[in-house]
Amino acid sequence: MPRIYCTDHLQPGLELDLPSGAARHVQVLRMQPGQALCLFPGTQANGEFTASILEMGRQHVRVRVEQAHTVDREAALALHLAVGMPANDRMDWLVEKATELGVARITPLMTERSVLRLKAERADKKRQHWQAIAIAACEQSGRNTVPVVDAPCTLAEFVATVGAAGQPAHSERWVLSLAADARPVTQRLAALPQPCQGTHAGRVLALSGPEGGLSAPEETLLRAQGFSPVSLGARTLRADTAAIALTSAATLYLPEKRAHA
Structure with a gap:
């Protein structure tokens, strides 16, 4: 049907x-x-x-x-994905696949090493385009909740809104990192509090960088804002691959729900 x-x-x-x-x-x-x-x-x-x-x-x-x-096909963990926009049509692909996997929100970011730069009317047209891709992905995948695709913004603008009044609260903040102290994303997931029956596992804000990764000052800024470094393993993945791998790990996470006392 x-x-x-x-x-x-x-x-x-x-x-x-x-x-x-x-x-x-x-x-x-x-x-x-x-x-x-x-x-x-x-x-x-x-x-x-x-x-x-x-x-x-x-x-x-x-x-x-x-x-x-009443049909619930949403992920157990609500993931807000902030991503350094990859170039060409890779962002289209990323929005489509992240929506299929169950992401709750997508924020396109312009960082120091970003190739794609969008402003004003062009940025709004792109946002509308990506929102339409998310809608089509929901129609295809069976999701009933359409994720919000935000207007593209700079990393500094985004960081300024994190934790601000009126913004969603997140139980965890992660940034994909190649640093030695980055913990595997599977460990981060396992450490999340277990939800009770009838509740979800929480809301995580995860940030993935662009081609070339985040600069050292950008990662320092994010850590100062409470972002914990997470790793997807020893290999260096392309920007769009890394974002989807992170999304897959988080949205396919199935915690064991505890019964209410």
């Missing part, structure tokens, strides 16, 4: 015209009246909804919402 992202307030019995982007998606699939599809508004609290197509027009698609379903 095709899955379509629809931000409208959905409830059983509601008839509505799909938003233009969702309508185009259905038309491209050459669906017909009477066929079923799955709608999701992008927030886990709302889950997903089965719907049936009532009418296919040239410019619109009308559907009726049939039934609500």
